[in-house]
Amino acid sequence: MQSKRAQAYDNWKVYSSEGKIMFRCNRKKISWYLSRNLANQIAHDSIQLNFQTKGLGHVDNTYYLEDKSNLCVCCGASENLTMHHVVPDMYRRHMPEIVKSHASYDVLLMCIRCHTSYEKTANELKKKIAIDFNMPLNGNGQGQIRLYNNIKIKKAASALNRKGIPEDRMRELKNIVFTWHQQTTDKTKNDKLNNIIEKALMLPDYERNGEFVEHGKYVVNQLLKDYHHLKRWPKLEGFIYLWRDHFLKTMKPKFLSQFWKVDNNIYIDR
Numbered sequence: 485m486q487s488k489r490a491q492a493y494d495n496w497k498v499y500s501s502e503g504k505i506m507f508r509c510n511r512k513k514i515s516w517y518l519s520r521n522l523a524n525q526i527a528h529d530s531i532q533l534n535f536q537t538k539g540l541g542h543v544d545n546t547y548y549l550e551d552k553s554n555l556c557v558c559c560g561a562s563e564n565l566t567m568h569h570v571v572p573d574m575y576r577r578h579m580p581e582i583v584k585s586h587a588s589y590d591v592l593l594m595c596i597r598c599h600t601s602y603e604k605t606a607n608e609l610k611k612k613i614a615i616d617f618n619m620p621l622n623g624n625g626q627g628q629i630r631l632y633n634n635i636k637i638k639k640a641a642s643a644l645n646r647k648g649i650p651e652d653r654m655r656e657l658k659n660i661v662f663t664w665h666q667q668t669t670d671k672t673k674n675d676k677l678n679n680i681i682e683k684a685l686m687l688p689d690y691e692r693n694g695e696f697v698e699h700g701k702y703v704v705n706q707l708l709k710d711y712h713h714l715k716r717w718p719k720l721e722g723f724i725y726l727w728r729d730h731f732l733k734t735m736k737p738k739f740l741s742q743f744w745k746v747d748n749n750i751y752i753d754r
């Protein structure tokens with residue numbers, strides 16, 4: 485969940501060099517165009533690009549062109565607002581760039597109260613997806629592997645720092661750390677026991693498991709599979725529509741634009 489201050493939308497208008505409104509954006513993006521002399525300011529809230537663009541932005545999609553309110557799309561609250569990602573980030577981050585770049589459509593302004601209440605039902609949908617795809621939410625296998633050998637060496641090293649250890653036990657412990665040290669370092673290096681102990685104590689207890697399968701990544705890969713040659717992914721489209729539809733049915737957002745549609749294009753138009 486990303487926290488944003490109330491002024492998420494500044495509602496600046498960007499016109500094409502032919503004078504057609506192309507899209508709305510915030511002050512930051514406007515400054516970007518102006519500072520590079522790519523546009524001229526033509527009104528207090530509008531700029532006109534002074535170069536010909538390839539496409540006309542969102543000229544056919546009213547949702548992008550209308551004024552956006554700095555209100556929770558569900559209850560109309562104007563405070564404690566946050567950006568809500570309609571498609572959870574655990575899936576979104578694994579999607580192709582041409583889908584991810586289009587993400588602003590699926591980022592809606594919501595108050596924290598509505599956001600929290602929706603998250604509960606969103607979790608139910610995630611559980612259902614986990615069953616449908618036969619992939620648990622916390623992934624398949626263990627994310628990390630415990631390194632028992634490192635732990636054994638560290639225990640020996642830390643015991644060597646203690647006083648009052650019987651001599652034969654001391655010999656065993658030294659043997660453990662010296663063997664490890666000899667196997668892992670340059671043979672010619674003649675480290676003192678204290679240095680070896682210090683190095684041993686820094687050994688990690690865990691390492692990342694390369695075999696681990698993340699839930700979000702697995703689900704998205706399944707949705708993309710078989711369609712890479714098309715650069716259009718029908719199953720992925722369905723998945724995004726599923727989340728949009730779930731959001732609309734659950735929250736019945738009274739302050740969301742009537743032009744926000746479940747089946748709006750998921751790809752960036754370039």
Ligand SMILES: [Zn+2]
Nearest residue numbers: 556559595598
């Ligand atoms: Zn709200």
